[in-house]
Amino acid sequence: MASSTVVLVPGAWHQPSCMRQLQDELTGRGLNAITVAHPSIGNTSHPLKTLVDDRASLHAVIEELADSGHYVTVVAHSYGGAVTSGASEGLGVAERRAAGKPGGIVMIVYLAAFVVPKGQTLLGYFGGVAPSFWEIKLVAQGDFIYANNPIISDPANLFYNDLPSDVQDYWISQLLPITAGCSQVPNTYEPWKYIPCTYIKAKQDQALSLEMQESMIATMESVTTRTLDSSHSPFLSMPRDVAVLVQQSVEEGLTLRSAPVGVLFYYAILKGRRPSLLVTSAIAISSNARLDPKDAPAVIDAPDYPVLDCLCDLQILTSEQATPRYSPNLHHVLEPITLTTDNSAFPLQLSRFEACRLLEHFYASPNQEFHVLLIRKGRLLDQCAPRPILPTLLLSILCVACFMPPAEQSLYVSERTVNERMAQGRYLLDKLIQQFHPRTLPDTNHVLDDALTAFIMTSIAPSERSVESSLQYWLIFLRFVVQKLELHKDVPDLSQDDKEERRRFVLDARIYISHKVVDNRHAALSFNGRPRITDNECLFLPTPRPDALWNQPGPLLPHGQQPGAHETVLSYHVGNLDMLGLFLPLSRILGEILEYRFLSDHSTFNTCHDLLNTVQTNILQHLKMWYQSFEALVGSEFSLIxxxxxxxxxxxxxxxxxxxxxxxxxxxxxxxxxxxxxxxxxxxxxxxxxxxxxxxxxxxxxxxxxxxxxxxxxxxxxxxxxxxxxxxxxxxxxxxxxxxxxxxxxxxxxxxxxxxxxxxxxxxxxxxxxxxxxxxxxxxxxxxxxxxxxxxxxxxxxxxxxxxxxxxxxxxxxxxxxxxxxxxxxxxxxxxxxxxxxxxxxxxxxxxxxxxxxxxxxxxxxxxxxx
Incomplete structure (x- = not known):
């Protein structure tokens, strides 16, 4: 069967790791994706590598994929656009088909990238004069261009002006020099004349201005354009948005490649948008063509996650790992459990393939509440050493994912109606309760995963009435296991990931969990109760890391210093604009308001007007502190809404x-x-x-x-x-x-x-x-x-x-x-x-x-x- 692969090509100075988030988003959508490295970047040994070597390296990667029957979509960023143009010569799917060869490039996506005409050089695009942000150093090994100097290059503004400052600093530290000779190598090929191309513009780009991007698009004569309101690096600031556009391009390329036409067919379609003039197949293709599940013959390989092995061992999942994306019957039934809906029957038991897609959906869904913040995606879905996990916790993740709203282009959700997803969620919930109930007994050797499972059960409750009706049982167990394991205390002899999971669980629960459990700020309000755990019991927990750092690839680094005045969970200041950064200080204020309401209703204290006025004044001061720190992050314009x-x-x-x-x-x-x-x-x-x-x-x-x-x-x-x-x-x-x-x-x-x-x-x-x-x-x-x-x-x-x-x-x-x-x-x-x-x-x-x-x-x- 044919396979599709997305090849990500970074720009100058950047290592392949910069594309990790985008690569994860693409794999989460069922697309096989790889990132290449440029030999000219970070290589200071002789002989020095140039654009010629970068092109040859990328050409070899794509050719090997094509020879294996892969249909390739190339996503080229910045300097990677110049590399891709020359590297794609002879690799277009139509050219290879004419030569009797399999596979080939079906689409090139230029992402805020250089589009260099044949015979032109990168330096020529700047009038033959090096731009002011290039820091050229002449060393013994040769000439190199640097871009990490905060004064000369200002990379924070140049590349990452829509990222938080701490994330900017991290990626600036990863920039490597590039051989100066790369800027003087002329382009040898113009792929947009033979291969479908899409150009994604970045409106806030300070490195490659929007005006320059549009002037390059004009030289291509025919190209599909998309626009993102981002900096030069949307793969870091909005990887999900980029992934959506890339997936659309992949589907369009796969649609076009299925028509048996000559080499110039693609160019004619893109230029004239009149495919009826040249199409020799019966498939009608328009400028808005998209892959239709009932027509498309393509099968997209999707990654498998070893973390699911435990559920296969328990026979909760079938062992099917490769399910065609557009198969009319996605499930492979190994268990005679079916649901009939809309005059069609489908099995309730998940295949391993679908379970993989559900895990991806759990992290890709637009519903990003506290249950999604507990376990790092990269750690759980690691294909070499995934996080050790209890089957019950894994089942709870799959179950709640069935009830989460879909993201655009979700591979699992696109194959299921709402009723089918609900039915599958209830089937998984039944399995979860069967597996989890024995672990709620007092003499069980409880671990953090048991608390996480009960927490996610409370997240299922707003979507499933059968859980809502038994919610109190799970809340009582959750309170018990939190106290038994003393989860509100930091444990020194754990990995950084394990420590952070404990902190996030306790603090998420502190905001969210219901009546009489943990510190129930949110649920004390919801169910008219009082907070049960005081702020002082969480006094020594450091503030959780910002989501930007939590979601970074690679292992977590230890906290560099002791928490400052505004870096503890007891702060009223907004540390960053993410879920915990915003709602932790508000939850503390909410707890104070609930205690104030309790005093106001108390027969003894409600006559102490001076006390009540003092408490109210203090709460107003705390709200002022929250607002001032919030306004400093969002700006006064936002606060005016x-x-x-x-x-x-x-x-x-x-x-x-x-x-x-x-x-x-x-x-x-x-x-x-x-x-x-x-x-x-x-x-x-x-x-x-x-x-x-x-x-x-x-x-x-x-x-x-x-x-x-x-x-x-x-x-x-x-x-x-x-x-x-x-x-x-x-x-x-x-x-x-x-x-x-x-x-x-x-x-x-x-x-x-x-x-x-x-x-x-x-x-x-x-x-x-x-x-x-x-x-x-x-x-x-x-x-x-x-x-x-x-x-x-x-x-x-x-x-x-x-x-x-x-x-x-x-x-x-x-x-x-x-x-x-x-x-x-x-x-x-x-x-x-x-x-x-x-x-x-x-x-x-x-x-x-x-x-x-x-x-x-x-x-x-x-x-x-x-x-």
Whole structure:
């Protein structure tokens, strides 16, 4: 069978390791990918190597692949473009087919790369004068060009201007000199005349300006172009985006190669886009041709991961390792377990091939919440020495992956409908529970993997009701094993990877895990509980490494120094714009707010007004510290999205997780200044006429309002103490943070498990106002409720949790009733008689709102008994 391989060609000064992230992304999408090295880079011994040697080396690699029947897509970056052009002579698939040879190049992707006309040199592109950022050193061995001098070359800005400074420093340290003679070797071949080509432009490129890129594209006459808003090194700053574009090019190249036409066929298609003039096959190809699973004959080899051996030994997976990507029946059935759906049956047992794709999907999914941050992808999927792992933990990863939303071009997900994925997830969950239940017994020799497995079980819960209903069991076990293994303590005699996994688990759990487990900041809010582990119990845990370092290839290096004032888990400062960097300090503040609410409800402490005021003042100071450090990282322009009169669009260079963090920051004020409980909000007229209500409302608006409109709230005639005058809030026309989140993450894929509780709390005020005011509701209130309803509908589509469906239903009912009243129509009566309505105005407060209470004796989002 035919195979496809992507050959990655780095630019000048760069070693093959710079392409590791992109290579991993491609293999994660089922593509075989390799990276080549240039003999001229880092080689200072005689005889010196030049562009001639680089071309010959790349030519030999591609020719060997082609002779083995591989269809090759070459991805060339920067200087690699000049190397690839000359190296591809005679290797185009059409040329080789005409010569009776197999394989060949089906596509060349120039990634912010040099496209040099025949006879021209690289130095000639710069007018025969070396650019100012070339540092040429004359040494005994010969002339070399360097690019790592921060003053002369400024590589941080030149190559990596969209990477964090610590990552910039690492890659600058990896730059090697290149032989100066490479710049004076003329190009010998123009492959774009014979081989399909794609050019990916980098808009923020400081080394090869966008203007220069476009001028080179113009000389190619015919090429497919794509654009990334990146620096000169998108394979480092946005490897996933590059992988998507590369995969599209691979598929287009494989489509074109399947047509039996002459050597000039490709050029004619790309230039004239009229394939009917020359196509001799019956396949119609257009400029937008993409590989159709039912038509394409190609089979793409995909990597196998030895970590799955343990599941094959247990006969949980079949041993099939090579499944055709476009086979109409992907599974190879070795066990008679099938599901019938849409008039077709498919087996539930995973083949080894599919399990490999599910592991890749686990890391590639746009849902990148805390369960994905625990184990390094490179360590788990290492093909030589993978991380030792319990089968139960591996099963839990495969299971939760079935419930995670798909990334674009996901190899596993593209072969499965949503119903099939859910069914497969439930099958794996059944196997997981069978295997894991014996390990929950007290006398078991527990290890970290048991805690990780239970943690991931809690991540499955928002997607699978059978787990949600037994969630308390897993939480109790998780609390037990965390205490038994003392996971909140750092252990010196472990590898750096093992230490970091322990830290990340404890700190992830500290943010996320539910009632009475670890330090349950998030779940104490979700289920109306108190944090169970104090900050001091995590005092000696270092701050986890930034994701940029955690995801780097190779072994983790030890911490270089003791944590500073802002480098402990007890800091209120935002260290970096990733999940833990943003939410660890916010989770500490959340814990303080929950304790403040507990004191406010306590019969002894709620009369100590000075104490409560001091606690609230301290929390406000901590929020200020968080905001100042956050603004320093995202810039003042981003921070204005929640300010009056702001109509800006999302800031491209700010990661999506920052929008979620900013929303949670504003929600902290709603929690601090509001009663949290929806019934209290409705009934407490003293609070409604207090400054606390105004502050909570302002931040609810920041979470959920965008309009150039003065917020006009009317006095309810039925409740004269309900004091909300016409101009209580001045111009609160801030850009709605939630709307920005919908723009940058339309499916709420990134962190829907975590985000839902905070979104609900920030929405309560507008829902209550809409219910109380009825037809007197201001247009702005109704608009904010409508936007919140859009977000809720996306939540229901993502997780289908009970509380989301309930809240969306009553919000839709309220909007329908108010809009019908304001238009003169009579809305249907949805009131229901419920025993819980004792003492509550049944005609105003929807009974279903009483299912979820944040008052003493209630359990928040948890409907049912909780011990």
């Amino acid at each position: 929640a300010e009056p009169d702001c109509h800006s669009c999302p800031v491209a260079e700010v990661p999506p997780v920052a929008y979620y963090g900013f929303h949670m920051y504003h929600c902290m004020f709603v929690l601090l200044h509001g009663p949290m409980d929806v019934v209290r909000m409705y009934q407490d007229l003293t609070w409604q006429s207090s400054p606390d209500f105004l502050t909570a409302g302002e931040h609810a608006v920041a979470c959920a309002n965008v309009s150039h409109h003065k917020l006009r709230w009317h006095i309810l005639k039925k409740n004269p103490k309900f004091y909300l005058s016409v101009d209580t809030f001045a111009h609160m026309n801030s850009m709605k943070v939630s709307r920005h989140i919908l723009r940058i993450d339309p499916q709420l894929s990134l962190m829907y498990r975590f985000f839902g509780t905070y979104f609900l709390q920030s929405s309560f005020i507008f829902l209550i106002l809409a219910q109380k005011l009825g037809k007197q509701s201001d247009d702005l209130i109704l608009r904010n409720c409508s936007i919140n309803l859009q977000v809720l509908d996306m939540f229901v589509a993502a997780t289908n949790m009970d509380y989301q469906r309930t809240f969306a239903k009553l919000l839709r009912r309220t909007l329908s009733f108010n809009m019908a009243e304001s238009s003169g129509h009579i809305a249907p009566d949805h009131s229901q008689s419920t025993p819980e309505l004792t003492g509550v105005p049944q005609s105003s407060l929807d009974p279903e709102m009483l299912r979820y209470r944040w008052a003493p004796g209630y359990t928040g989002l948890w409907v049912g008994p909780m011990s």
